[in-house]
Amino acid sequence: MKFPERGLYAITQTDNKSAETVIDEVGAAIKGGAVAVQYRDKNPQDQHFLGGELVRLCHQYGVPLIINDDIELAATLGADGVHLGKDDSDIIQAKNRLGSDAIIGVSCYNSIDRALNLQNQGATYVAFGRFFSSSSKPLAAPADIETLQHAKHLLHIPIVAIGGILPENGLHLLNAGADLLAVIGGLFDTQLQQSAANYHALFHHKSP
Numbered sequence: 420m421k422f423p424e425r426g427l428y429a430i431t432q433t434d435n436k437s438a439e440t441v442i443d444e445v446g447a448a449i450k451g452g453a454v455a456v457q458y459r460d461k462n463p464q465d466q467h468f469l470g471g472e473l474v475r476l477c478h479q480y481g482v483p484l485i486i487n488d489d490i491e492l493a494a495t496l497g498a499d500g501v502h503l504g505k506d507d508s509d510i511i512q513a514k515n516r517l518g519s520d521a522i523i524g525v526s527c528y529n530s531i532d533r534a535l536n537l538q539n540q541g542a543t544y545v546a547f548g549r550f551f552s553s554s555s556k557p558l559a560a561p562a563d564i565e566t567l568q569h570a571k572h573l574l575h576i577p578i579v580a581i582g583g584i585l586p587e588n589g590l591h592l593l594n595a596g597a598d599l600l601a602v603i604g605g606l607f608d609t610q611l612q613q614s615a616a617n618y619h620a621l622f623h624h625k626s627p
Contacts, residue, residue: 431607
């Protein structure tokens with residue numbers, strides 16, 4: 420399954436939630452307009468069960484499911500790809516394990532040089548952030564709006580923005596150069612399906 424060129428990228432919020440709740444929430448996010456989902460679980464209880472259910476749910480709606488950090492879990496579940504941070508395995512290893520068509524996303528924080536290097540290595544998309552204060556990643560280093568503006572002229576793969584993004588500030592990032600908005604708390608801390616729809620609407624107001 421291909422990674423979308425633009426839209427809402429939902430990242431799961433799993434802490435203190437049952438698998439059934441996470442599954443229901445992801446379903447609501449997709450119904451609200453999410454075009455990609457990342458399974459992120461820092462304290463997994465049964466990641467094979469939950470991850471497998473999320474793969475089935477996402478594929479039912481034609482939405483790619485990407486696993487955070489764990490190449491082996493992605494391979495075992497038949498997920499569409501993996502998202503790698505600075506301390507995770509490299510792109511070549513991921514492609515060797517998951518196949519040349521797998522989605523490989525990479526965190527680039529505030530570094531265009533890193534993004535260009537990883538694009539050349541075959542990354543499917545790059546993610547910059549955090550752009551605003553984030554309860555999910557409170558210690559993450561800040562990223563600059565100017566990074567998006569420069570990246571848009573230098574990269575030919577989708578650009579994801581992450582970190583404290585709300586419907587109220589997301590349009591600013593889209594107009595600066597982001598193609599997708601990756602959201603955790605701004606989506607799952609609220610009336611979920613309506614919140615997803617509010618993000619989805621931003622992509623119809625993006626400046627040319």
